[in-house]
Amino acid sequence: MLRLFALYSTSLLTTSLLVSASSVYTLSNEVIGSAFLSDFVWETIADPTHGRANYISQADALAQNLSYVSEDGNAFILRTDDTTTLRASGVGRNSTRIRSVATYTTHVAVFDIRHMPQGCGTWPAVWETNRYDWPNSGEVDIFEGANDVRPNLSSLHTSANCTMPAQRNMTGTATSLQCSVLDNGNQGCGVLSKKANNYGPAFNAAGGGWYALERTNTYIRVFFWGRNDATVPSDVKKGKCCVDTSAWGTPVAVFPSTSCDLDSHFGENNIIINLTFCGDWAGAPSLFTKAGCPGTCVDYVNNNPSAFSNAYWDLGAVRVYEQ
Secondary structure, three states, X not given: OHHHHHHHHHHHHHHHHXXXXXXXXXXXXXXXXXXXXXXXXXXXXXXXXXXXXXXXXXXXXXXXXXXXXXXXXXXXXXXXXXXXXXXXXXXXXXXXXXXXXXXXXXXXXXEEEEEOOOOOOEEEEEEEEOOOXXXXXXXXXXXXXXXXXXXOEEEEEXXXXXXXXXXXXXXXXXXOOEOEOOOHHHOOEEEEXXXXXXXXHHHHXXXXXXXXXXXXXXXXXXXXEEOOOOOOOXXXXXXXXXXXXXXXXXXXEEEEOOEOOHHHHOOOXXXXXXXXXXXHHHOOHHHHHHOOOOOOHHHHHHHOHXXXXXXXEEEEXXXXXXX
16 A cells, blocks of 8 residues: 555656646747847738738838847837828838747747837737748737727637637636637637736836747647736746746636647747738727727828837847747
8 A cells, every 4th residue: 555655646746747847948049139130030011901001121120220229239129110201192101020030839938028119000919820821820919909009919810610718717808719710800819918007008108028928739828927017927037048837827818729729720830020000900990089099090190100209119038938
């Protein structure tokens, strides 16, 4: 009996170690400052969301001072043009859409964001997808919103036959349970954060914060901590060699494989950081008016360049961890 107890104890210990090990990830790529220039590609594609943005190349962005390393060398800035009045028949406002050179499957990505674009007409996003195999390789929207309307929305967009359970262990509130792009006009299965400082001017006033994604074959989770939150894990704040997601507490959003085979709905994806204007979401008259923005979105973006002086990303770091 003692021997059986010993074996049982060993089994429990082994199981415990496996569970612990499954939540520990090692740093595989750290992007800070000038590293953005080599680790990301500036995409010059037409905006797939039909926005009023003109995505320019890295060379043009550098020449126009719309992409540059911060003065302290510890961050990277992505701005939009805030001096040009646009012609109604011309291209949109110069902006940037950057895509990671590397692709990822199961991993943890931590985004240290010191400032996000704000203002009427803005639609900033941090997300992961493979635009050459969308929606078959899935899409995870980690950080997304429009017209400064809080809170942040985290969501999945997938091919057919992917839904989420109504009850999940998360702090956010579900907006839709249908993840397929074929359902609900491609609304996706979204989760709204409840923290006041998670998006827009309030996020910037608090000095930004950290968003993190954990993607496994059995669940996808999104976390958020404001810059001065007492609950920021030390491995997130310090950017250590490793992170242990089991010590991160309850996520803002969790997307389990309960009724969606994540392994078959998600493939190798790139990290994308972009800023567009108006388009299918931010340009919707109901949302633009709800935000207290004047006139129509396209007219506002065309004729008010100085309104976009705060429409910029200040990226402290992007860190990717893998097992």
